[in-house]
Amino acid sequence: MSKSISIFDTTLRDGTQGEGISLSADDKLKIAKKLDDLGVHYIEGGIPGSNSKDIEFFKRVQQLGLSAKITAFGSTRRKDSQADQDANLKRIIESGAQAATLVGKSWDFHVHTALQTTLEENLAMIYDSIAYLKQQGLEVIFDAEHFFDGYKNNPEYAVSVLKKAQEAGADWLVMCDTNGGTLPHEISSIVTTLHTDIPQANLGIHTHNDCELAVANTLSAVQAGARQVQGTINGYGERCGNANLCSIIPSLQLKLGYECIGEERLKQLTNTARYISEIANVHMPINQPYVGNAAFAHKGGIHVSAILRDSRTYEHIVPEWVGNKQRVLVSDLSGQSNIVSKAHDMGLDFDQTNEQSRKVIDKIKDLEHQGYTFEAADASLELLLREAGGEMKELFTFESFKMLVEKTAGRPVVSEAFVKLNIAGNNVYTAAEGNGPVNALDNALRKALVQYFPAIKEMHLSDYKVRVLDEKDATAAKVRVLIESRDINNSWNTVGVSGNVIEASWEALVDSMRYALLGQILQKERDVEEPSADQRGLINH
Known part of the structure; x- marks a missing residue:
C-alpha cells in the first residue's frame, strides 16, 4: 500500500x-x-x-x-x-x-x-x-x-x-x-x-x-x-x-x-x-504541539541540565525539523543550567563554576517573588544578564517624570507627560501628549531620545498588557505590565512591576527603549567585525 x-x-x-x-x-x-x-x-x-x-x-x-x-x-x-x-x-x-x-x-x-x-x-x-x-x-x-x-x-x-x-x-x-x-x-x-x-x-x-x-x-x-x-x-x-x-x-x-x-x-x-x-488575527496557543512557542520550552532546572547534555532527554523530535526552536525559560524554578543556556543563546560568556550565575539566579528569584516574570519578557532578561556581566553601557539616565491627566465635563480626557533624562551629560526635558498616560509617556520618552538616537524612530509599541497580581488588594493591588515592541526586523518583550500602573508601565517602556538601542549597538559592532562585500574585496586584494 x-x-x-x-x-x-x-x-x-x-x-x-x-x-x-x-x-x-x-x-x-x-x-x-x-x-x-x-x-x-x-x-x-x-x-x-x-x-x-x-x-x-x-x-x-x-x-x-x-x-x-x-x-x-x-x-x-x-x-x-x-x-x-x-x-x-x-x-x-x-x-x-x-x-x-x-x-x-x-x-x-x-x-x-x-x-x-x-x-x-x-x-x-x-x-x-x-x-x-x-x-x-x-x-x-x-x-x-x-x-x-x-x-x-x-x-x-x-x-x-x-x-x-x-x-x-x-x-x-x-x-x-x-x-x-x-x-x-x-x-x-x-x-x-x-x-x-x-x-x-x-x-x-x-x-x-x-x-x-x-x-x-x-x-x-x-x-x-x-x-x-x-x-x-x-x-x-x-x-x-x-x-x-x-x-x-x-x-x-x-x-x-x-x-x-x-x-x-x-x-x-x-x-x-x-x-x-x-x-x-487569532491568538495562537503557546502550548500548541510542534509549532507553539512553548512546544519545546523548558523551565525546570533538572530538565534544562539534561537537554544541554542531549535534547532527546525531554524532546520527542528535533524542533528544527518543523521550523521551531528550543527555548529555555528563566524563572524562580530555574537552575544554573537555565541561566547558562540563555546566556549562550545571547552570545554571553557565563562561567557556571563561579558565583556570577548563582547571584543572577538569586536576583531573578527575588524579582519573581516581587511579581516579575521573565518567561514572556526575554528582552528584560537579556538586559539583566548583560548588566550582571558588566556588558551594559548606560546610554541615558532617568531623572524624573510627571503626569497630568485632566478631565473636563463634556470633553475627552487629556493626558500629558513630562520626562527628564540625562543623556551624554546633558539634561533633556521633554513634554508630550498621548492617547492615555502610557502613550503620553512613550511619546515624551521617544521625543527625548530621538535627538541623540535617531534609530529610535524605527521602533514602536505593538502590544500592552496589564495583570493584577494581588486581586484581594483591589485598587491598591500590585500590577505587572508586559510590553511588546517591534522594529523593521524584530520584536521583543519587556516587563515592569509596581503598585502603580504608571510606574510599572514606565519600567517596561524604558527597558523596551534600552533594548532597542542595545540592538543598534550590537549590530554596529557586528558590522565592524564583518566587513562589507567591498571591504572584503579590498582585504582579499
Missing part, C-alpha cells in the same frame, strides 16, 4: 466557519500562497458565488500560478431537479477551480430529517451531481457528510452512498466525522472494513475536534488505509475546530513514515502556522 498522503487544506473554507475568524479576499490569497509554499496538494478556497469575497478569491487566485489544486466547495443538486440546471453546480464550474469538493448526505437520519427526501433520491442527487462535474472536466472529491454516524446507524446505506459516488466517477471518497463524536478505535474498524466493501477506492478522512480526537482519528484512518487527509492550519473551524494539519503532517511524516510534504517544506510548518495566525 502506498505511503504517500495527499494533504487537503480547508482553512479558507471550513476554517473560516470558526468563531472570530473573518478573512478578506486579500487575506485568503496571502494564505493560499503560504499554503502552496508549504506544499499542500489541495487548497479549498470557499463556496463560489456565496459571497463577494469568495467570488473575488477564485477570480484572482488563478493569477498566482500555484502548484496546489484550487478546489471549490458545494453540495449536491437539489432534490427533484436536474444537475445541469443547478445554480450551485454551475457556480463551481464557472469558478475556474481545478477540483470540486461535493458534499452529500450519508446518514439516513439526515436524508429524512434535513433533506426531507427518500434514500433513493439522495443517491440519485449524489450520482447526478458528480457525473455532471466530471463531464465538465473537474476532479471531484466527494465528502460523505456524517459518514461515521451514518455507518453506525445504517452501515448498508452509508456504504451504498460511497459506492454510488464511486460509480459516478468521484476521484476521492472522503469519510467525514462531521459531529466529531467518533472514537479512534471506531474510525480504524470502519475504515478497515471499507477496504473489503469498496476495493480500489481512494479514501480520504475529514474529522472535527468536538471530543479533542480529530488528530488521533485522522491518524487512525490513515493507518487503516485512508490516503487523503483534510484539515485546517491551527485546527481552525466550527465549534471545537477541525483536524489540525500542524499536528497531523509531522505526526504522519516523522512518526509513521508517510510522505506528506517533504523534509525541507516541513521546516516551514511553524512559520506557516504563525503567519496564518497573524493574518486571521
Whole structure:
C-alpha cells in the first residue's frame, strides 16, 4: 500500500466557519500562497458565488500560478431537479477551480430529517451531481457528510452512498466525522472494513475536534488505509475546530513514515502556522504541539541540565525539523543550567563554576517573588544578564517624570507627560501628549531620545498588557505590565512591576527603549567585525 498522503487544506473554507475568524479576499490569497509554499496538494478556497469575497478569491487566485489544486466547495443538486440546471453546480464550474469538493448526505437520519427526501433520491442527487462535474472536466472529491454516524446507524446505506459516488466517477471518497463524536478505535474498524466493501477506492478522512480526537482519528484512518487527509492550519473551524494539519503532517511524516510534504517544506510548518495566525488575527496557543512557542520550552532546572547534555532527554523530535526552536525559560524554578543556556543563546560568556550565575539566579528569584516574570519578557532578561556581566553601557539616565491627566465635563480626557533624562551629560526635558498616560509617556520618552538616537524612530509599541497580581488588594493591588515592541526586523518583550500602573508601565517602556538601542549597538559592532562585500574585496586584494 502506498505511503504517500495527499494533504487537503480547508482553512479558507471550513476554517473560516470558526468563531472570530473573518478573512478578506486579500487575506485568503496571502494564505493560499503560504499554503502552496508549504506544499499542500489541495487548497479549498470557499463556496463560489456565496459571497463577494469568495467570488473575488477564485477570480484572482488563478493569477498566482500555484502548484496546489484550487478546489471549490458545494453540495449536491437539489432534490427533484436536474444537475445541469443547478445554480450551485454551475457556480463551481464557472469558478475556474481545478477540483470540486461535493458534499452529500450519508446518514439516513439526515436524508429524512434535513433533506426531507427518500434514500433513493439522495443517491440519485449524489450520482447526478458528480457525473455532471466530471463531464465538465473537474476532479471531484466527494465528502460523505456524517459518514461515521451514518455507518453506525445504517452501515448498508452509508456504504451504498460511497459506492454510488464511486460509480459516478468521484476521484476521492472522503469519510467525514462531521459531529466529531467518533472514537479512534471506531474510525480504524470502519475504515478497515471499507477496504473489503469498496476495493480500489481512494479514501480520504475529514474529522472535527468536538471530543479533542480529530488528530488521533485522522491518524487512525490513515493507518487503516485512508490516503487523503483534510484539515485546517491551527485546527481552525466550527465549534471545537477541525483536524489540525500542524499536528497531523509531522505526526504522519516523522512518526509513521508517510510522505506528506517533504523534509525541507516541513521546516516551514511553524512559520506557516504563525503567519496564518497573524493574518486571521487569532491568538495562537503557546502550548500548541510542534509549532507553539512553548512546544519545546523548558523551565525546570533538572530538565534544562539534561537537554544541554542531549535534547532527546525531554524532546520527542528535533524542533528544527518543523521550523521551531528550543527555548529555555528563566524563572524562580530555574537552575544554573537555565541561566547558562540563555546566556549562550545571547552570545554571553557565563562561567557556571563561579558565583556570577548563582547571584543572577538569586536576583531573578527575588524579582519573581516581587511579581516579575521573565518567561514572556526575554528582552528584560537579556538586559539583566548583560548588566550582571558588566556588558551594559548606560546610554541615558532617568531623572524624573510627571503626569497630568485632566478631565473636563463634556470633553475627552487629556493626558500629558513630562520626562527628564540625562543623556551624554546633558539634561533633556521633554513634554508630550498621548492617547492615555502610557502613550503620553512613550511619546515624551521617544521625543527625548530621538535627538541623540535617531534609530529610535524605527521602533514602536505593538502590544500592552496589564495583570493584577494581588486581586484581594483591589485598587491598591500590585500590577505587572508586559510590553511588546517591534522594529523593521524584530520584536521583543519587556516587563515592569509596581503598585502603580504608571510606574510599572514606565519600567517596561524604558527597558523596551534600552533594548532597542542595545540592538543598534550590537549590530554596529557586528558590522565592524564583518566587513562589507567591498571591504572584503579590498582585504582579499
